[in-house]
Amino acid sequence: MPIIIEQLSHTYLPGSQLAYPALSDVSLTVQDGEFLGIIGHTGSGKSTLIQHLNGLLLPTAGSVLVDGLDTREKKLRKQIRSLVGMVFQYPEYQLFEETVERDVAFGPKNMGLSEEEIAPRVEEALRLVGLNPSEFSEKSPFELSGGEKRRAALAGILAMRPKYLVLDEPMAGLDPRGRREILALIESLRSDYGTGIVMVSHSMDDVAMFADRIAVLDKGSLFMVASPEDVFSHSTELLEMGLNLPQATQLVRALRARGIDIQHDYFRMEELAADLIGRWNHDR
Amino acid sequence: MTANISLGQYLPGNSVVHRLDPRTKIFLMALYIAIVFVVKSLVVFLLPVVLLVAMFLFAQVPASYFFSALKPMKWLLVFMFVINLFATQGTTLWIDWKFIHITQEAVEQAVYITLRLVLLVAGTSILTLTTSPIALTDGLEKLMSPLRKLRFPAHELAMMMTIALRFIPTLMEETDRIQKAQMARGADFESGNIFQRAKSMIPVLVPLFVSAFRRADELAMAMESRCYHGGEGRTRMRELHFHWRDLFATLLLTAVLVGIILLENLPL
Numbered sequence: 445m446p447i448i449i450e451q452l453s454h455t456y457l458p459g460s461q462l463a464y465p466a467l468s469d470v471s472l473t474v475q476d477g478e479f480l481g482i483i484g485h486t487g488s489g490k491s492t493l494i495q496h497l498n499g500l501l502l503p504t505a506g507s508v509l510v511d512g513l514d515t516r517e518k519k520l521r522k523q524i525r526s527l528v529g530m531v532f533q534y535p536e537y538q539l540f541e542e543t544v545e546r547d548v549a550f551g552p553k554n555m556g557l558s559e560e561e562i563a564p565r566v567e568e569a570l571r572l573v574g575l576n577p578s579e580f581s582e583k584s585p586f587e588l589s590g591g592e593k594r595r596a597a598l599a600g601i602l603a604m605r606p607k608y609l610v611l612d613e614p615m616a617g618l619d620p621r622g623r624r625e626i627l628a629l630i631e632s633l634r635s636d637y638g639t640g641i642v643m644v645s646h647s648m649d650d651v652a653m654f655a656d657r658i659a660v661l662d663k664g665s666l667f668m669v670a671s672p673e674d675v676f677s678h679s680t681e682l683l684e685m686g687l688n689l690p691q692a693t694q695l696v697r698a699l700r701a702r703g704i705d706i707q708h709d710y711f712r713m714e715e716l717a718a719d720l721i722g723r724w725n726h727d728r
Numbered sequence: 729m730t731a732n733i734s735l736g737q738y739l740p741g742n743s744v745v746h747r748l749d750p751r752t753k754i755f756l757m758a759l760y761i762a763i764v765f766v767v768k769s770l771v772v773f774l775l776p777v778v779l780l781v782a783m784f785l786f787a788q789v790p791a792s793y794f795f796s797a798l799k800p801m802k803w804l805l806v807f808m809f810v811i812n813l814f815a816t817q818g819t820t821l822w823i824d825w826k827f828i829h830i831t832q833e834a835v836e837q838a839v840y841i842t843l844r845l846v847l848l849v850a851g852t853s854i855l856t857l858t859t860s861p862i863a864l865t866d867g868l869e870k871l872m873s874p875l876r877k878l879r880f881p882a883h884e885l886a887m888m889m890t891i892a893l894r895f896i897p898t899l900m901e902e903t904d905r906i907q908k909a910q911m912a913r914g915a916d917f918e919s920g921n922i923f924q925r926a927k928s929m930i931p932v933l934v935p936l937f938v939s940a941f942r943r944a945d946e947l948a949m950a951m952e953s954r955c956y957h958g959g960e961g962r963t964r965m966r967e968l969h970f971h972w973r974d975l976f977a978t979l980l981l982t983a984v985l986v987g988i989i990l991l992e993n994l995p996l
């Protein structure tokens with residue numbers, strides 16, 4: 445069953461002078477096992493939107509149903525939060541336990557699992573994020589490096605074995621290698637476990653590469669939700685919203701401006717490169 | 729949730745009161761408090777009441793702020809009134825019914841005490857309503873600076889206050905964020921008895937302290953790399969200057985104070 449967001453509006457500080465409508469009338473469905481990218485300019489409401497997916501924020505109007513469970517129902521919230529794992533920006537700031545193992549076990553423990561059930565989950569989660577359990581279990585999370593902390597925090601979410609994983613700019617502040625590893629991990633969660641992924645990202649290349657569909661937010665409204673191909677063919681509108689384009693799309697636009705006729709709206713570098721190489725071979 | 733609380737209650741504006749020097753305003757508040765305390769008779773109480781109304785008018789602060797200043801105090805006010813009503817000894821009995829004895833003196837006493845509290849709270853709220861926290865600490869620093877001769881760390885104290893004020897909203901935002909992150913992992917801050925709840929705050933407090941220390945460290949580093957070395961020989965970007973209005977306001981309030989002392993003590 446999917447996550448169904450219907451005509452969702454959210455106003456911060458409603459009723460006060462500072463009332464701010466951060467989301468208005470957003471309808472969107474996250475399908476089982478899909479990779480949904482969310483893009484939008486700073487302040488467009490991305491973080492506000494995703495915090496609705498597990499009931500951290502509640503709709504001012506409209507509704508959010510996670511596998512049929514309404515997030516407004518207080519009784520269902522625990523269940524919803526174990527279905528939808530949420531990784532905030534800089535998740536390493538949530539680490540608090542004395543050892544990595546205990547920190548990763550925090551989520552499963554809150555779900556009410558027994559020690560015997562928790563231990564294998566913790567080990568599995570640590571392995572998934574590439575931290576060797578025998579080496580890291582007993583370490584204090586505060587003595588890890590920045591990248592290791594991020595993985596430990598991620599393991600803390602994965603140990604809950606969520607059906608959906610929601611990530612808010614999970615690669616922010618990582619070096620290129622760290623970025624690639626986190627992306628590869630997210631991709632493998634989807635392919636190996638069928639986890640549905642919702643990822644907010646400022647990197648158009650990352651969403652272009654991995655997302656099945658992309659939702660574009662603009663000033664609190666949903667501009668469009670479509671395949672990367674459709675979304676990036678609206679390059680003029682995206683640029684007007686203050687968004688970037690994937691490198692391949694930028695190159696296509698630059699080549700077209702120079703009179704080179706490329707019919708297809710490429711958004712992945714490999715595909716554009718193949719096209720260009722084809723032309724070059726043909727011309728010779 | 730927590731991040732939404734606006735700190736203090738500064739109401740930006742450009743009234744005469746806003747433009748008074750913060751040092752003057754702090755001094756005027758001291759005068760005003762003195763006035764409220766020397767008043768003894770009901771008729772003379774009119775003076776500080778008029779003064780309070782005048783302050784709200786000159787500061788262009790909406791009357792609603794009068795009530796919001798008193799709101800957190802409402803139970804204390806009721807409590808003080810009731811206690812004084814029943815506990816004050818007197819001679820002129822007004823009500824004498826079963827175990828309830830209320831005398832004229834008790835009613836007067838209860839009214840005085842309550843009125844005094846109202847005047848104090850509402851009056852001093854004018855200071856924080858019309859002075860930004862930064863101007864306030866600047867003013868305090870200047871007022872305390874003569875004490876430096878006695879090795880009193882006036883500048884350091886003011887700097888600490890400024891930094892604390894600056895970081896309160898940041899820490900609130902941070903608390904909100906960490907709380908949400910732990911709630912996403914199933915943490916529950918709302919149910920359970922008081923011990924369970926206190927214990928459930930650990931996953932928030934630990935990261936909060938860690939980040940506060942990190943921020944403090946970074947700030948110290950940033951200040952040092954910009955050659956901050958304490959108060960000695962430091963000049964300011966915004967110098968404080970006294971104007972005629974400062975002198976005028978001070979004279980006015982001093983006159984009221986002296987007037988009240990005379991009124992209360994002269995045999996009329």
Ligand SMILES: Nc1ncnc2c1ncn2[C@@H]1O[C@H](COP(=O)(O)OP(=O)(O)OP(=O)(O)O)[C@@H](O)[C@H]1O
Pocket residue numbers: 456457464466484485486487488489490491492493729731732
């Ligand atoms: N707790 C809050 N109280 C009041 N307003 C808020 C709060 N959180 C966010 N906002 C406002 O809501 C709007 C949307 O914020 P949101 O964090 O969802 O944006 P975003 O798309 O995630 O931006 P970014 O890319 O910078 O993370 C912003 O204008 C922000 O100022």
Ligand SMILES: [Mg+2]
Pocket residue numbers: 490491492612
């Ligand atoms: Mg955001």
